[in-house]
Amino acid sequence: MPQKARFRSAEWFGSADKNGFMYRSWMKNQGIPDHEFDGRPIIGICNTFSELTPCNAHFRKLAEHVKKGVLEAGGYPVEFPVFSNGESNLRPTAMFTRNLASMDVEEAIRGNPLDGVVLLTGCDKTTPALLMGAASCDIPAIVVTGGPMLNGKHKGRDIGSGTVVWQLSEEVKAGKISIHDFMAAEAGMSRSAGTCNTMGTASTMACMAESLGVSLPHNAAIPAVDSRRYVLAHLSGNRIVDMVKEDLRLSRVLTREAFENAIRTNAAIGGSTNAVIHLKAIAGRMGVELELDDWNRVGRGTPTIVDLQPSGRFLMEEFYYAGGLPAVLRRLGEADRLPHKEALTVNGQTLWDNVKDAPLYNDQVIRELDNPLVDDGGMCVLRGNLAPKGAVLKPSAASPELMRHRGRAVVFENFDDYKARINDPDLEVDADSVLVMKHCGPKGYHGMAEVGNMGLPAKLLAQGVTDMVRISDARMSGTAYGTVVLHVAPEAAAGGPLAAVENGDWIELDAYDGRLHLDVDEAELERRLSASDPTEASRRIASSGGYRQLYIEHVLQADEGCDFDFLVGCRGADVPRHSH
The missing domain is CATH 3.40.50.2300 (Response regulator)
Incomplete structure (x- = not known):
């Protein structure tokens, strides 16, 4: 017998008319008996x-x-x-x-x-x-x-998926391990x-x-x-x-x-x-x-x-x-x-x-509050003339001595530029520099890829440098670490101030006070932005059509969740009833 109109599914299966007949009959071709439609x-x-x-x-x-x-x-x-x-x-x-x-x-x-x-x-x-x-x-x-x-296993110790990739790849670049040692961890990481x-x-x-x-x-x-x-x-x-x-x-x-x-x-x-x-x-x-x-x-x-x-x-x-x-x-x-x-x-x-009665078996893994891994692990939200709509930094993955830092920018226009130049021996960079990468936000790198945790220059790794301040409109993998400023909004491809940063500019980071500042006056920023069109590349990509065009035309910025503007809000489950 048709089910009583009690649940939402009764709109399909709960009537004794032509529509109910057809919906139930089609489902029955999978061997479903009558009583499964009883309400x-x-x-x-x-x-x-x-x-x-x-x-x-x-x-x-x-x-x-x-x-x-x-x-x-x-x-x-x-x-x-x-x-x-x-x-x-x-x-x-x-x-x-x-x-x-x-x-x-x-x-x-x-x-x-x-x-x-x-x-x-x-x-x-x-x-x-x-x-x-x-x-x-x-x-x-x-x-x-x-x-x-x-747990991953390598050389008799536990290794973490994702995290070990970043660690070992930096060690290869620094000359600390061979490529063979690196490849040996591959199977053990994901077992x-x-x-x-x-x-x-x-x-x-x-x-x-x-x-x-x-x-x-x-x-x-x-x-x-x-x-x-x-x-x-x-x-x-x-x-x-x-x-x-x-x-x-x-x-x-x-x-x-x-x-x-x-x-x-x-x-x-x-x-x-x-x-x-x-x-x-x-x-x-x-x-x-x-x-x-x-x-x-x-x-x-x-x-x-x-x-x-x-x-x-x-x-x-x-x-x-x-x-x-x-x-x-x-x-x-x-x-x-x-x-x-x-x-x-x-x-x-x-x-x-x-x-309230949950058991707790290990105070080393889940520490007591007066013996934390990091005293303040709350996500740092940063603002300033470089990120008017905000940026974020994960303090538990950062180096405390870099949470307040001032350094000169080493600028990469996009991820390809970064890959081409980061290991160039002639790259003008030192441990105090701030690595800046543009055009990797939701519009600029359609999807906002996890490239914000830029690997450090090989020549600095060889000198023993293990962390630097890095700033971008990209995301980073949750398995990554470092003093990395992410999600700069508005992004460069949306005409944000990040697009105007030039090599040698001084940048100030104060994660404790939530400040991210580019030491360039407002008039100069406006001049730089008006001299170029940082949104041109994303518009060109969008013109190719398909889902890419839909994405670039409608994606919101990082501070708004990168959803599509037309998807925000609850639309409910009501749907017009179709009559066969």
């Missing part, structure tokens, strides 16, 4: 599985465990694919297709008979993309990540299914999802190949069915308070700078006001207590065994450092209810 919730499993996204390549098995949980709870699971934007292979960067993936998710949810959805996320951009798309529809949704890979095992962007965004309350406790840290990852998937399948019955939509969870909890959490874990952009984009889809300055207001003054690479020593395996994110949140809450304990989560409990 039970239809649960979508939004799967970013792809063999081209290695972090998510084990998601077929993960989805099967979600299905078991959905069926056990009295729902009916339907799995569907969406664009899988994996950072490891996709050029120029997965950030370029984050918004595309979110559009895929949004329209797949809105246009199909789904009452709730389980979001299978893993690699960096899949988490924000799926949350952005689901938030735009505002139906019950729960996140299940794929989990981090096991199991899962995302990067450092506190890179994937692990950061998994922690952001958990601290936002859109996943079950411990979702962020259980290793990908640990059987408890599949238990969590099963339980998430159970829970989404009840969420549908309770009408527990994302708008009740993704509140202003939830985002403030996430900002504080990011500081405590030493999370990726990419979280700044992604949280803003997710908030924008939900209609929650979140500004760049909120990272200063809420995050600054928070100690980094998670001792993980790239900021610290350990990896995600140790993080989970030490207690995972619930232990971090408990430690913050007990010190009255968790802004909103009462924030609702997808299991129907408050964030504090979920973590």
